[in-house]
Amino acid sequence: MRIEFYGVLQEAAGREALELSIDTPSRVAHILEELGEQIPALQSHLPRIACAVGDEVIPRSEMVSGDAPLVLLPPVSGG
């Protein structure tokens, strides 16, 4: 499954995106746990991120198929 990072998460992950090997469909919360284990630098950010697929923010309880990227959004600072 493709995972995309934005903002400070790109720095923490050291990349803009990655392919995560994980069974699908899978719950968002489970995907985040896997990510945190693979990239420890993301761990401290995970409690405050939001997740999106396309133009929808989705809850961590949601199952995602992996057909579209799971997008990780850190706290926002526009304006």
Add this chain to the structure above:
Amino acid sequence: MEHITAQVLDAELLKRETENPACGALIVFEGTVRNHHRGRQVERMEYTAYKPLAERVLQELEEETKRRFGVAECRIVHRIGELAIGEASVVIVVRSAHRGDAFDAAEWAIDTLKQRVPIWKNDFYADGTRAYQDGVPLSACGSDEHDSASPQSGRDARPEHSLRNQD
């Protein structure tokens, strides 16, 4: 004009787009890049966005601003990319019949933008370092915490924690 653009913002264009003879008040808010952040000298700033969601949220924010405050026109455009000190990062144009609603609507719109729109600032400091500014978590992965209060209108409709004196 899109809601998210890498082009220099044009407040005059937004004013022309929103001309409305029923309105007696026009508020233009421009957020501009400041040369300091928490005591550190800033030389320039880079804005990034997650466009699919940011476009939709800004469209909805325009509509919600009009509905909550009863204002006739609201347009919001946010710039992305690398900006120099003094350049506009966001423009909000509100027109309404009377000034009170227009002032309130514009303030609510910028305060709420800062809480809902997936955009990030990366400060480039004079000492050669850079850092993303910390921000406001989007509603916890879709739980919609940011707007749990019942719909309000008029001058009591600002976010509970006003950001007007912050970043």
